[in-house]
Amino acid sequence: MSDQEFTRTLGYANAAFDLLKRSGIPPYPQFYELLYTYATGVNPSLNNRINTIFRSGTVPSADLAETLYNEFLKSDVNDRMSSVSERMHARIEAVHEAIDSAMTTANAYSGSLQSATGDLERDLSGDDMRLLATRLLSETRRMQDTNRQLEIKLEASREDIAALQRDLDDVRRESMLDSLTKIANRKSFDEGLEDAIREADKSRGPLSLILLDIDHFKNFNDTYGHQTGDQVLRLVAMTLKSNIKGKDLAARYGGEEFVAVLPSTDLEGAVIVAENVRKAIQAKELLKRSTNEKLGRITASFGVATFNSSDNAMSFIERADRCLYAAKHAGRNRVVSETELVEIDEIPAKGVSAA
Structure with missing residues (x-):
C-alpha cells in the first residue's frame, strides 16, 4: 500500500x-x-x-x-447463491428419485420376464398362455409408463438446471459490478489484474495500468448534492469504458477513483488512452436535470504505469498511485506516467493539495 x-x-x-x-x-x-x-x-x-x-x-x-x-x-448475493444452490440440490434429488423409481420398476420387469421364461419351459394350456401374455403385456405397459415419466422428469430437470445455471451466471455478474456505475467493481478489478499479470508473465507482452481520480469531487458533491455527484461518477465511468476496448478492463477503484487495466498496451499507448479519457471528461458540460442549471465542467487527474517482471499487483498499483499523486500536485487535470515521476517531483507543490 x-x-x-x-x-x-x-x-x-x-x-x-x-x-x-x-x-x-x-x-x-x-x-x-x-x-x-x-x-x-x-x-x-x-x-x-x-x-x-x-x-x-x-x-x-x-x-x-x-x-x-x-x-x-x-450481501444478498450470498443469499441468492444459497437459494440457487438449494434449488439445484432439490432438482438433483428429484432426478435421483425418478431414476431410483425407474430402476425399481425395471428390476420388477426383469423379474417378471425371468418368471415368464420359467413358465414357458413348462407345458402350458391355452388359458395359461393367455394369462401369461396378459400379465407380460401389463408389465410392459407399466414399464413404458415409468420410462415416459422418467423422460418427462429428466427433460423438466434439464430445463430447470439450465435456468439455474443462468441464475448463477447472473448472480456472479452482479457480484462483479459496481452498483452505481455498472462497470467492474474492486473485486472484479483485483481478479482481472491478477489474470492480466499472469498472462503478461506468460506472454512477455506489455501491460499497463491507468489510475484516475476526479478533481475536487468532494467539493462538487457538497455543493450540488449526492445525486448530482452520482451522475458525475456514472459519467466518468462510461467515458472511461467507452475509450477502452478488447480485453481492457474499466473498474471503479473506490470513491471517486477509477482504474483501467490495459493488456497488450505499452506505456506510450496507455498515456494516449489516458489523455483521450481526460479530454473527453473535460469536454462534457454538466447539466442539472431537475433545473437545467449549468454546473460547469469536471476534470480528472491520471497516473499511468507499465508492468515489469519484478512487479506484483500491489507494487504495480502503488506506482500508478504515485503517478496520480504527482499529477494532483502538478496542478490536476493532467496525465503523469512513471517516466515523468522524477521530473514532477522536482516541481514545487505551491500549496496544491491532493484532493
Whole structure:
C-alpha cells in the first residue's frame, strides 16, 4: 500500500470511528464497516439514506445501525447463491428419485420376464398362455409408463438446471459490478489484474495500468448534492469504458477513483488512452436535470504505469498511485506516467493539495 493510499484509508477509518463515537453506537465490526463504507462514499444509496437520517434529526441507535447494515451491506448475493444452490440440490434429488423409481420398476420387469421364461419351459394350456401374455403385456405397459415419466422428469430437470445455471451466471455478474456505475467493481478489478499479470508473465507482452481520480469531487458533491455527484461518477465511468476496448478492463477503484487495466498496451499507448479519457471528461458540460442549471465542467487527474517482471499487483498499483499523486500536485487535470515521476517531483507543490 502506498503512503497516499494509507493516508486515505486512515482518514476513512478515523471518520468512521468519529461517527461511531458521536452517534453513541457500539464499535462492533459490522457498525464500523457500515460507517467506514459511508465515509468512503462507495455506496451512494447508503450515503443518501444516512444523510437523510442526519437531516431529519433522528437519534442514531444500535438498532438503526443494524437495520442499515442488513439493508445495505449484508450481501444478498450470498443469499441468492444459497437459494440457487438449494434449488439445484432439490432438482438433483428429484432426478435421483425418478431414476431410483425407474430402476425399481425395471428390476420388477426383469423379474417378471425371468418368471415368464420359467413358465414357458413348462407345458402350458391355452388359458395359461393367455394369462401369461396378459400379465407380460401389463408389465410392459407399466414399464413404458415409468420410462415416459422418467423422460418427462429428466427433460423438466434439464430445463430447470439450465435456468439455474443462468441464475448463477447472473448472480456472479452482479457480484462483479459496481452498483452505481455498472462497470467492474474492486473485486472484479483485483481478479482481472491478477489474470492480466499472469498472462503478461506468460506472454512477455506489455501491460499497463491507468489510475484516475476526479478533481475536487468532494467539493462538487457538497455543493450540488449526492445525486448530482452520482451522475458525475456514472459519467466518468462510461467515458472511461467507452475509450477502452478488447480485453481492457474499466473498474471503479473506490470513491471517486477509477482504474483501467490495459493488456497488450505499452506505456506510450496507455498515456494516449489516458489523455483521450481526460479530454473527453473535460469536454462534457454538466447539466442539472431537475433545473437545467449549468454546473460547469469536471476534470480528472491520471497516473499511468507499465508492468515489469519484478512487479506484483500491489507494487504495480502503488506506482500508478504515485503517478496520480504527482499529477494532483502538478496542478490536476493532467496525465503523469512513471517516466515523468522524477521530473514532477522536482516541481514545487505551491500549496496544491491532493484532493
